Amino acid sequence: MRKPRHTVLFFILLGLTAVIIFCTVTNGHNWGDDFAGYILQAKSITQLDPRGFIDANSFTVKNSSYAFGPIAYPWGFPALLAPFYAVFGMNIVGLKLLGVISFLIFIIFIWLGFRKYHSPVWLFCLVCLFALNPTLLSFTDQILSDFPFLLLSTVSVLLTGRLIIEKRNIISPIWDYILLGAIIAGAFFIRTNGFLLLISLAITQFIALILKLKQSDKHPSRRQDFLKYLSINLIPYISFFCIVLTWEAIFPQGGTSHLSALNAVSLEVIRNNLNYYINMPAEFFKGVPNYHVFYFASIPVAIAGVVKRYRLDYHIVIYIILTFTLYIFWPLLQGIRFLFPILPFYFSFVITGLEIFQGGQTNTEQKLRRWICLVPVIIVFAYFAINSTGNAYANMMRHRESFTGPYTASAQSMFSFIKSNTEKETTIVFFKPRLMRMMTDRKSIMLRRKDELSRGDYLCLYLLAPARDQVSLDTIQSLSDEKTAFLIYENSEFKIYKLTFNKIPFMNRQGMHQ
Template sequence: MTTKIQDYFIGLALASLSVIVCVSKMYWGHDWGGDFSGYIAQAISITTHSAQHYIADNTQIISQTDGIYGPYAYPWGFPILLAFMYKLFGFNFYAFKSVGVICFGIFVLLFYVFCRKYIARKYAFCATLLFALNPSLTMSASNSVLSDIPFLCVGFGTLLALGSLFGSHKIGSHTHSKMIQKVTEKANIVGGGAKYNLISHSSDSFSNTSLSFWQNLIFYGAPFAISLLGGILMLLACLIRMNGMVIVLALLCMHSVLMLKCCAPNLCEAIAHKPYLCFLRPIFSIKTPFSLCSAFGFGVHILPYIVFGIGYGFVVSHLSSGGSGHFEIFASMSLKSIVGNLRYYTIDCLYAEFFAIPKKVLNVPIFVLCVPLMWWGLVSVKKFYHAQNPQNPQKAILTYNQSQEVFFGIFILGFLGLLVLWVGLQGIRFVYLVLPFMVFWGARGVAIGRVGGINASSKIKTYTRFVCVLLMVIMGYFVINNLVFTASHKAKQLESGGSFNPLALEVYEFIKAKTPQDAKILFIKPRVLYLATHRLSFASSNINRIKEADYVLLCDDMPFSQEGDLRFQEQVKLVFENAKFRLYQVLR
């Protein structure tokens, strides 16, 4: 068995482990977060061909609810995935949650294969375990019907596919690389040893070479296949989350620089060597094996945009513009919100939540200890890669692609920049797509530090060894946490079921049976109520708005502070009550 096949088996084993952990933690029902109900209702509207009716209803719910509540319609990618499950299994939370579990398993496989391409197996394996066993991520994948995990999976796959278009490497297998070498040698013989640019010449240049039909098919087809895959994944990423558009912008940025280098190489060279513009040097040093100055290379690079444009236009024309209402949130943006968000995504060490330790005070020091490793893995890797012994078969850093990492860096900066402008804060789930690169750079920093770093310092070795032991302890905690949840906490969740527990289902059935179809209900979670009863609802804590509703639904989990107020009691009468819910009819 070759090393590459072994690595794919290891990746599949890690992916299977992550799926097993997720399935063991899965329970029926959902918490009271309103987003999941919006996604499921939107998915049902696709299967029942009532998308426009759903958008109209949800627009009314959102517009009548106090404060900033959510978009009128989410991007259609994730609801489309849920719609397949609804079509196959009906209204089934296990089926809906399986989308996240499957996507998480695929992500784990992709992450291991990605890491293994650049760093030694032991570092790739341990880095992947941090995701496969992570209590926070596995919980999100197994019990949150949200777009976070699917976006992590598809977004990461998109970045890998599109990133492979950049660098000095050639796309394809080892055999493909040998074919390129063969063609190059043949071309050099034909050209009398002159410098020969494969990509900048037309296919006629190879008419005298000895490549077979299938070799030519791979040689020309592999780049277009990767480009096509990148375009499809980019489309799906943008359909799952609006901030997937940052991938498109990052790709445009890379191509703008490459086009500038093609049209004005001297200008780019001058900019790259200006001392005060040294921070731009990596950007103006990017390369691609497929020159934009050639028809072949231009076709490879333009294909993702064509696929994206056609696909996005088709979805919008058939299902309207998903994400409508998102831009209204930017209207609430202020200098105060920007400064607060900037602090939240930098100084507050949000990423420390990745370690998922209950005592949050411990997360930050652990994260701070890992920062130097990430710095080495990101900044010092080029110098270390060229300094290590190329004859050593066990070398820590296997290969390095600076152009690809510039693409990743541009995306991350743009992604975080968008979050800084976004008014709402949603915790670490908003930065899931940044985490794989931070962990990868950290793992690569460990690989550098384990051999003493660039300066071969024993102190660096000791420091790295300490962090490795600490991370092993954390992974042990991950295992214990998952086992404890599966054995005890899961049973409690099964009993309560959150927004779809037996008591909630009881009041939903009463509402569907005893209230008019056009009744309007005031409830703190209007989208959940709409999903469960198909009744229009709105949320407000303003007692003066009670007359706008036909009914008021109250829940002990989310108490209405003015329920005992005489003004409230005079306007309503109790029509249903159980251990947790009370439904009042508004008097006219």
């Protein structure tokens, strides 16, 4: 039984986490283009014009040098973001609240959902691993789908175990299964790999059914219950597909996944990805000296935890294996954020392994073993807290200002010039086209080759970026010599050129300043 002081300590920790996040959030964003796509989709929902977004982004993707993403991401995250856009508009700090709230609710579910696995002290340790983690807290400063998906996937896996394996109801069997299907559908709407939750559910039910059949061989009188058992277990799928079909009827589709990327799968990709994702969880300990040592030391401890719990937690093992397998075959690497959904369960197994080790035959041995387990965990917490609070303090000292990205003074000046000095229907060539459209309400495309530049009317060059998704400076010089590109604006980070392929040359330079 958990004493009230444990709950009090948890809420103190939750409050501390909220304060750190409040001080960590900046008034800007990095150069990632995905967040702009999400905001534009959310905006189209508030304007009741999702089809308008599809048409505009289709122009961007199809006219760029390569398809840098789907025409539309799954509509779940934009739908969650839409109320925040309706209230805060383009206020970037206000829009980050969705990720912040999702992360804090996730912390609450760690506390509530893993209580059956761990003693109060070790449960608190598990919560601290996430609530104070500087890597996770830094992600609250981005507008991405990671934390809403992490929340729903965690709840889905926990609920699967409770309903299918433990057979413990929340409301009633029917409503619980409807709820489970709805939560999985919500995760699927946010990311298409949420479908793995449905596959995990199916495999879990199949294993549970096999175990039930073995039990029924000993108790033939129970065979008549199987039809009822099967009918009830179909409810989550009915719930899932009914919601999905309704959702598909409401929102237009535009290639809402990266499934075409699977065409690039090869043995080399699989081998590289396997090595990449085996080592990637070490980033969770980033900020701790020799953090790779802590990660690799946790692996055998986690295995011990799996051995201890697999008979009742095989649904968790199934989900971890499915998720890891997907990303081994997935050519697009996205860092540790792809592994966020399995980290709560991995570290729960680690905690279980530590709890196993702390046992002993005498009180003295038990205390010694317990401190052997706790000391490295406390060291990790200390570095997590120092790094997280240090990052928050540094952010407040610079008044939340970002030194790079689209919200710096130089970037905002460039966007303002484009809005004031270009025609509404012009096309701007820029290395982050969705971001350009979000900031200026101009059509924008990303071009990498000289022979493609005739598709645009203006070229905005970012001087601090590598030329991967924009033309090189040598190409610009060549265009200037050919009198097909005329510099009309520049500052310390950007240059804007008027392109005149088969057009009347634009001879005046406006708005020039250093």
